[in-house]
Amino acid sequence: MGSGFVFSCEDRNVKMDIYMAEHNAESFAEVLKDFLEKHDLTHLTEGGLIVDMGCGEGTFLAKLREYFPQARFLGIDSYGGVIESAAKEHPEITFQRGNIMDTKLPPSSVSIATSTAIIDYANGTMSRTLSLPDYANEMHRILIPGGTYYPFDLKFDEKCAKPFLESGFKQYEGLANYPVFQKQQNLEERMEPNER
Numbered sequence: 001m002g003s004g005f006v007f008s009c010e011d012r013n014v015k016m017d018i019y020m021a022e023h024n025a026e027s028f029a030e031v032l033k034d035f036l037e038k039h040d041l042t043h044l045t046e047g048g049l050i051v052d053m054g055c056g057e058g059t060f061l062a063k064l065r066e067y068f069p070q071a072r073f074l075g076i077d078s079y080g081g082v083i084e085s086a087a088k089e090h091p092e093i094t095f096q097r098g099n100i101m102d103t104k105l106p107p108s109s110v111s112i113a114t115s116t117a118i119i120d121y122a123n124g125t126m127s128r129t130l131s132l133p134d135y136a137n138e139m140h141r142i143l144i145p146g147g148t149y150y151p152f153d154l155k156f157d158e159k160c161a162k163p164f165l166e167s168g169f170k171q172y173e174g175l176a177n178y179p180v181f182q183k184q185q186n187l188e189e190r191m192e193p194n195e196r
């Protein structure tokens with residue numbers, strides 16, 4: 001684990017009580033907001049693109065929009081039915097039917113990627129349709145250097161983290177035990193001192 005983002009135990013224990021009470025779109029949005037504020041990362045939401053991977057009916061995106069009114073938002077889901085109703089329910093947000101392992105987004109175009117219960121899918125019922133290594137590579141491709149990925153999953157363990165670390169992300173400890181992955185700022189940071 002890196003050191004830049006790690007919260008003190010004291011911080012985390014206080015926040016755990018608040019966030020663990022209810023796992024829902026509002027509590028996830030609050031975790032994200034507090035994390036960005038704590039680590040001076042709110043610039044990522046100022047005009048930056050926030051994408052919810054496997055957005056379902058857009059509940060999380062709608063909540064994020066309340067918290068980050070200056071950001072741009074996109075939801076991607078492979079199920080056309082939910083994309084249609086999300087677009088009707090939230091006309092102010094852009095939704096796209098597609099595969100989150102192959103988003104078709106330009107490289108380095110996303111400031112923040114989020115997901116809720118996607119990794120649970122990858123390890124369970126959706127293991128045939130969601131490959132974590134392919135997904136991790138795609139997240140790394142589309143994020144801007146310094147951009148961050150927040151998977152909100154209750155069962156995120158070392159096995160889940162491995163493909164993200166292998167694709168070049170650095171992992172940090174977020175609030176309420178949710179991990180945070182950051183794309184490296186530049187190539188130099190990824191090189192060993194003797195390679196520079």
Ligand SMILES: C[S@@+](CC[C@H](N)C(=O)[O-])C[C@H]1O[C@@H](n2cnc3c(N)ncnc32)[C@H](O)[C@@H]1O
Nearest residue numbers: 054055056057059060077078079099100116117
């Ligand atoms: C738990 S739901 C997400 C809920 C959503 N974040 C919200 O705010 O309501 C997971 C979603 O991931 C989508 N999904 C799973 N695998 C996917 C894939 N490979 N590409 C796109 N969407 C996928 C499912 O269709 C489902 O709608």
